[in-house]
Amino acid sequence: MKQLLKLSAASLLVVGALGVQASTLSDVQAKGHLSCGVSKGLAGFSSADSSGTWTGIDVDVCRAVAAATLGDATKVKFVPLTAKERFTALQSGEIDMLSRNTTWTITRDASLGLNFAGVNYYDGQGFMVKSSLGISSALELGGAAVCIQAGTTTELNLADWGKSNGIDYNSVVSDTNAQTLSNYEAGRCDVLTTDASGLYSMRAGSNDPSEHVVLPEIISKEPLGPVVRQGDDAWFNIVRWSLNAMITAEEIGVTSATVDDVSNNPERERLMGRSGSTHEYVGLNSDWTYQIIKQVGNYSESFERNIGLNTPIGIARGVNALWSDGGILYSAPFR
Amino acid sequence: MKKIILDSLGQSQHRGFNFRNLLYNNEARAFFFQIATLLIVIGLFYTAIGNLFENIEARGIHTGFSFLKNRAGFDILPFLGNYVVDYTPESPNLSVFYVGLINTLVVAFIGIILSTLIGLLIGIARLSNNYLISKLAGGYIELFRNIPILLQILFWYNLFINVFPHPKQSFSFFDLAFLNQRGLYLPKPIPEEGFLFVGIAFIIGIIAAYFIKKFYKKKHELTGIHTSTWLYTATLIIGLPIIVYLLFGSPLQFDYAILGKFNLKGGMAVVPEFLALTFALSVYTATYIAEAIRSGIEAVDKGQKEAAAAIGLTQIQSLKLIVLPQALRVAIPPTINQYLNLTKNSSLATVIGYPELMSTFGGTVLNQVGQAVEILGMAMLVYLVISLFISLLLNYVNKKMAIQGR
Numbered sequence: 001m002k003q004l005l006k007l008s009a010a011s012l013l014v015v016g017a018l019g020v021q022a023s024t025l026s027d028v029q030a031k032g033h034l035s036c037g038v039s040k041g042l043a044g045f046s047s048a049d050s051s052g053t054w055t056g057i058d059v060d061v062c063r064a065v066a067a068a069t070l071g072d073a074t075k076v077k078f079v080p081l082t083a084k085e086r087f088t089a090l091q092s093g094e095i096d097m098l099s100r101n102t103t104w105t106i107t108r109d110a111s112l113g114l115n116f117a118g119v120n121y122y123d124g125q126g127f128m129v130k131s132s133l134g135i136s137s138a139l140e141l142g143g144a145a146v147c148i149q150a151g152t153t154t155e156l157n158l159a160d161w162g163k164s165n166g167i168d169y170n171s172v173v174s175d176t177n178a179q180t181l182s183n184y185e186a187g188r189c190d191v192l193t194t195d196a197s198g199l200y201s202m203r204a205g206s207n208d209p210s211e212h213v214v215l216p217e218i219i220s221k222e223p224l225g226p227v228v229r230q231g232d233d234a235w236f237n238i239v240r241w242s243l244n245a246m247i248t249a250e251e252i253g254v255t256s257a258t259v260d261d262v263s264n265n266p267e268r269e270r271l272m273g274r275s276g277s278t279h280e281y282v283g284l285n286s287d288w289t290y291q292i293i294k295q296v297g298n299y300s301e302s303f304e305r306n307i308g309l310n311t312p313i314g315i316a317r318g319v320n321a322l323w324s325d326g327g328i329l330y331s332a333p334f335r
Numbered sequence: 336m337k338k339i340i341l342d343s344l345g346q347s348q349h350r351g352f353n354f355r356n357l358l359y360n361n362e363a364r365a366f367f368f369q370i371a372t373l374l375i376v377i378g379l380f381y382t383a384i385g386n387l388f389e390n391i392e393a394r395g396i397h398t399g400f401s402f403l404k405n406r407a408g409f410d411i412l413p414f415l416g417n418y419v420v421d422y423t424p425e426s427p428n429l430s431v432f433y434v435g436l437i438n439t440l441v442v443a444f445i446g447i448i449l450s451t452l453i454g455l456l457i458g459i460a461r462l463s464n465n466y467l468i469s470k471l472a473g474g475y476i477e478l479f480r481n482i483p484i485l486l487q488i489l490f491w492y493n494l495f496i497n498v499f500p501h502p503k504q505s506f507s508f509f510d511l512a513f514l515n516q517r518g519l520y521l522p523k524p525i526p527e528e529g530f531l532f533v534g535i536a537f538i539i540g541i542i543a544a545y546f547i548k549k550f551y552k553k554k555h556e557l558t559g560i561h562t563s564t565w566l567y568t569a570t571l572i573i574g575l576p577i578i579v580y581l582l583f584g585s586p587l588q589f590d591y592a593i594l595g596k597f598n599l600k601g602g603m604a605v606v607p608e609f610l611a612l613t614f615a616l617s618v619y620t621a622t623y624i625a626e627a628i629r630s631g632i633e634a635v636d637k638g639q640k641e642a643a644a645a646i647g648l649t650q651i652q653s654l655k656l657i658v659l660p661q662a663l664r665v666a667i668p669p670t671i672n673q674y675l676n677l678t679k680n681s682s683l684a685t686v687i688g689y690p691e692l693m694s695t696f697g698g699t700v701l702n703q704v705g706q707a708v709e710i711l712g713m714a715m716l717v718y719l720v721i722s723l724f725i726s727l728l729l730n731y732v733n734k735k736m737a738i739q740g741r
Contacts, residue, residue, distance in 0.1 A: 084702050091394060091707070112705035113394035144597040145517060150688065150698050155409035159424035162410070170598070171410040173688040173699070183688075186496040187516055188607070190597045230395045 024096050024228070024235035025069060025283060033075045036062035037095040040080045040176055043201045044307035044315075045101050045121075054078045058099040060302040061120055061226050063295065064242040065097060068288040073295035082175055083152050087112050090229060097239055098227040101195065103153045108227075117239040119225040120299075122319045122328060124218035125157050126196035128203060131213050133190065138217040145170040145189035149180050154194050157220040177202070195222045197307070197315060204312040237282050245271065245289045247331035249298035251322055256297040259290060271334050278334065289334075299329070391708065402704045403429040409699055411690045414606050415441050428700050435692035436717060442613055442691060443678040443721065449617035450677060451670070454624025458666075459654070461629045472625070480622040485683050487619055492611035492687040499607075502598050513592055513599055519610065520592035523603040529583035536579040540571040547571070608689035612681065620677045624670050631666030632658060664736050671729040675722050682718070692717060 028034050038046035038058055046056040054076075063073040079095050090098045091113055101123075102108075104116040127138045135141070148155055150173045162169055172189045174180045181202050184192040192199065196218060203209045226243060228236050249255070252267045259272070269275045272293075273286040282288070296302065303320065307313045321327025357363050391398055407428050411417055416434035420426070460472035479487070496516045500506065505515035513520040544567065551562045580586070592602030635658050643653035685694035697714045701707060 084698050087702070087705050088707050091396065091705075107703070108705070111397040113391075113396035141597075143595045143600065150685070150694060150702070152702070155699060156703070159409050163424065169410070170413055172412055173690070173694070175685055175688065175694070175698075179686070179688070182493065183496065186493070187501050188496045231393060 024232050025238065028069055028096055032070065033077050034062060034066040034069065034097070035077045035079055035095045036065070037079045037081045037086055037089050037098040037100050038062065039100045040082060040178070042101060042177055042198060043205050044311065044313040045197065045201065046078070046080075046099070048078070048080075055306060057120060057302050057306045058101060058224075058226075060246075060296050060306070061099040061239075061243055062097070064246055064292045065226075065239055067291040067295045068238060068242045068245075068284055071285065071287075071291050073291070083149055084175070087114065087227075090114060090227060093229070096228075096235075101198070101224045102227055103195075103222045104225055105153060113230045114227050115230050115236050117226045117228055117236055118243045119223040120243055121197060121224045123195040123197050123222035123224050125154050125193060125220040125222060126199050126218050127215040128184075128192045128199045128212050129190060129215065131211055135213075135215070138215045138219070139165060139167070141169065141191055142167045143169070144191050145172055146191045146193055147172050147174065147180050147184045147189035148193055149173070149177060150175050152194070153220070153222065158193055161219045181206070195224070197224075200313050200315055201307075204314070234283055238284065241282060242288075242292055244331040244334070245292050246296065246299040246302065247322075247329060248334050249289075249293050250300040251324065251331065254293055254298060255301055256294055259293045267334075276335070387708065397706060398709070399706075400709060402700075402706060402709075403427060403432070405704075407431050407700065408703070411695055412606060412608065412688065413604070414438060414609060414690060416690060428696075428704065431700050432692075432696045432713065435690065435695040435697075438609075438689065438695075439678075439681055439691040439717075440721070442609065442616070442681045442684070442689070446613050446616045446620065446677050446681065447674050449613065450620040450624055450673070453617060453621035454670075454673075455628055457621060457625035458628025458632070461625060462632055476622045476625055479618050480626075484615065484619045484680055485686065488612055488615040488683055489686060491615045492607065495607045495611050502594065505594075505599065511591060513602075515599070516607065517598060517604070518607050519605040520599050520602040521605065522589035522591050523601065525588045525590055527586040527588060529586035532583060533576050533580045533586070537572070537576045540573075540575040543575075544568040544571045606689070608684065608687050611687060612684045612689050616677050616680055620673050620680075623673045623676075627666045627669040627673070628662065630669075631662035631664070634665045635661045660736070664733075667729060667733045667736065671726055671733075674725050674729070678721055678725065679718060 036059075038054065038056075041047045042056070044056055046054060046058040048054050059076075059078070062076045062078070066076045067073040079089065081089050081095075081098075081100060086098055086100055086102065087108070089095050097117075099120075101121070102116075103123075104119065108114060109116055127141070129135050129141075146158065146169045148158060148171050155171070155173070158169075158171065161167075169191075170189075172183060174183055177198070180192065180194070183189055185206065192202065194202075196214065199214050203212050203214065206212060226239050228239050248271055249259075252265070252271065254268055254271065266275070270278070272290050273279045273288065279286045279288055297305070303317065304310065307315045309316055317325070317327060319327050320329055323330040388398070404427050406424075407426055407430065408424050410424055411422060411431070411434055416422065416437035419437050420430050420433045422430055422434050457472045457475055460468050461476070463469045463472070499514060499516040502513075502515045502517055505513040505520075507513050511522055544564075547567050548564050551564050555561050590601050590603075592599040592604070594600075639657055639661065640653060643657040648656065681691055682693040682697075684691045685698055688694060692714055697710060701710045704710065
């Protein structure tokens with residue numbers, strides 16, 4: 001009887017505990033690391049090298065948040081997720097944030113119990129075909145088989161686009177980027193469609209990049225950004241402003257090399273937490289922005305290091321340039 | 336339970352009711368503890384489910400089944416489910432559920448038939464007196480049983496799309512059927528007016544054949560004269576529909592696949608995802624079925640075979656009439672388990688993108704809608720119902736076989 005009572009009391013405690021939720025920030029600080037959901041491997045955005053080190057612009061957002069909250073950009077536990085798994089992993093609390101080339105849409109924002117904390121890459125859906133097909137426009141694709149990744153907005157965009165342009169196609173769906181690419185390379189389909197950034201990344205990873213052309217049509221808006229669970233506004237602020245700190249740092253010309261030199265510039269002093277008390281408002285140490293820029297760099301550094309023109313992926317800044325440089329990248333002011 | 340308690344209470348009352356007696360009464364104690372355990376289990380479930388809904392609400396996740404009516408908005412690889420449901424991206428999410436369900440069922444159905452045939456063949460071959468045949472069968476079982484099924488599915492799929500040629504260089508069978516890396520293209524039958532009668536003739540043929548067979552079986556039992564009936568059966572089942580077909584002036588047209596700009600167009604395409612999945616599942620499950628058949632045959636007493644030989648039955652007759660009926664009785668229960676496994680394993684198809692239940696409804700719809708509890712609940716229910724149905728069906732068969740024996 002005693003045993004039974006003990007057992008049932010213990011089980012009740014376990015079940016009861018599921019209902020209690022601590023704040024994500026204190027969770028992360030107690031664990032000593034940040035669990036960040038990333039892709040299973042998309043070069044330039046989030047991919048692991050042979051030694052297991054993750055790099056990419058999505059990875060840099062994770063690292064920035066780790067630098068801000070834990071003071072150490074390396075204290076991130078990366079959780080590779082397929083497109084289908086990502087939201088459930090975040091909803092269930094398996095990860096603290098998601099930074100996995102995820103498109104911000106109203107459905108996801110409003111019905112999944114999630115919040116998008118900003119945009120770290122403005123993307124759009126495009127098509128890639130083999131050069132040998134001799135096709136120059138997506139409008140010539142009637143009757144083609146299209147390789148596509150399951151559980152993405154691209155599936156919906158493609159159906160809309162096909163309908164409005166009167167183009168019928170067969171969609172060949174796979175679970176991972178890798179299988180999508182291997183299907184396309186083997187010839188299971190004629191066309192590969194995903195976000196243009198993904199196409200460039202896949203082309204760079206193929207055996208002979210010159211065999212593939214990315215068609216000029218961009219058929220959708222795909223703002224990609226980090227995602228957090230709804231209901232923890234303090235954590236939401238931290239993620240959003242960690243990203244904003246990187247963008248603002250580029251605006252005012254602070255890089256990881258020059259971050260120690262604030263040279264009496266009021267804007268820089270404000271960003272670096274030397275004046276004002278913005279750090280208290282977000283509940284972090286006064287050097288949180290300093291740690292981000294010092295350890296991860298500003299947005300431009302992250303972009304050029306991972307996907308810029310001097311990398312194999314070779315994407316120009318384009319719309320992802322700062323608003324002051326003709327792009328649409330814009331951070332609310334640090335004040 | 337109730338009766339025993341009353342009895343024991345009655346007994347206590349007989350001696351004058353006493354709480355101590357009740358406390359030390361074994362029956363009453365057992366009853367109390369069972370009720371207590373049941374209440375605790377119910378309480379735990381109640382709390383867990385309550386917590387679940389509370390958490391879902393607290394996190395602002397949308398709940399309910401209204402998403403089933405919303406427009407799906409995405410395309411599914413055209414296969415059987417699409418044709419049956421007439422699916423387009425304009426269809427609601429509920430149609431996606433049906434498409435996935437049909438595609439799952441067709442894999443399970445064809446997989447079960449194929450794996451049984453292969454399993455039966457290999458199981459018998461395993462016991463062959465021919466050294467080469469029995470070793471080959473043994474090798475087959477050891478090879479395919481010991482490689483994870485997920486790996487086998489991926490292997491066959493990638494092999495298929497890499498080995499077969501591009502649609503422009505398809506293997507052609509007299510320009511009627513084509514095989515290439517995008518699937519097997521068969522002529523698509525288009526029934527015209529009058530074809531219904533061919534179907535009716537076919538059914539009549541089957542019924543007539545059944546009665547003829549029954550008649551001669553009875554004759555055999557009464558007189559001992561054995562008559563071979565396969566000629567009558569074949570004439571009735573195949574010949575009758577053909578005669579009706581010709582009488583109505585061939586009321587069936589075929590739509591053949593032709594080469595379009597990118598792909599073969601028209602016809603009936605059997606996609607490589609289906610071929611690879613069904614093949615992998617059948618080949619894998621057949622190894623277990625073969626072992627079940629082998630153990631069944633080995634369980635039949637040696638004397639039975641000797642007796643069959645003694646009364647002059649041929650080897651085939653002995654196998655068909657004496658050994659297999661007894662062997663199947665032992666082999667059916669483990670085989671049922673394998674059918675269930677095959678059905679459940681079909682959900683691994685998500686890795687190659689075959690549009691079955693878990694990759695369409697449990698995958699894409701889940702991702703677009705995000706209501707994991709409802710969607711996965713529905714999917715689980717489907718697998719549960721299919722599994723229960725299969726085991727019900729085969730338990731019935733099993734029962735019938737067992738009674739006939741003794």
